[in-house]
Amino acid sequence: MRPLALAAFLAFGAATAMTAQAQTAPAYVASDGTLLSVSAQAEARRTPNIATLSTGVVTQAADANAAMRANAEQMSKVVAAIKAAGIADRDVQTGGINLNPQYRYAENQPPTITGYQANNNVNIVVRDLSKLGKILDALVATGANQINGPSFDIDDKEKDVAYDEARRSAIEKAQARAEMYAKTLGMKVRRIVSVSEGARFGPPMPMPMMAMGRMEKASADTPIAPGENALSMTLDVVFELGK
Structure with missing residues (x-):
């Protein structure tokens, strides 16, 4: 029983090692393929709520x-x-x-x-x-x-919608740029190998601190101008080009 158990353990360990290696191995690229890395940025603007x-x-x-x-x-x-x-x-x-x-x-x-x-x-x-x-x-x-x-x-629900809008615009820009490079090189875009993203939120500058004494209510409300916020998304996209 011990030799059988040991053999099973070694087989399981080997399978685990192979699985881990497969997960960390780089993406396969055909021998006649060329990798192209493109960075594209887009933003969506929203009125704060x-x-x-x-x-x-x-x-x-x-x-x-x-x-x-x-x-x-x-x-x-x-x-x-x-x-x-x-x-x-x-x-x-x-x-x-x-x-x-x-x-x-x-x-x-x-x-x-x-x-x-x-x-x-x-x-x-x-x-x-x-x-x-x-x-x-x-x-x-x-x-x-x-x-x-x-x-x-911007509340989380609207922010998610805006970021998705920026993502779509960024991927479209990346694809158009990849097509341009491929055409210039006399090649075609075969597929997307990987996509990674980074987001940036650009709120308007806050108003400065107001330190004030007790005062009577003004005849009009304090004016407020929320402006617009920009939600930016940057995608790093790797394409495979080929003949």
């Missing part, structure tokens, strides 16, 4: 507890405004809570703590861009004195 921004409250007080209490009170109003705007819980996430001492510096003297600064901010996703300007105004009106953003994006 979601925006992300961070907003929060900075408060200062003589002692740490007072700074945190004032911050919590003001931040509660900001969070209530976020919920009132229809932002779902899944689109609201705490970005950070910080408490830092404030110092006074004098020549030839050690720094002296003069008070404390508390900072609390949340990251939110706005899925209805028509409401974005109104939401920004509401945040400020209820106590937010820090806003960073917005930055615009």
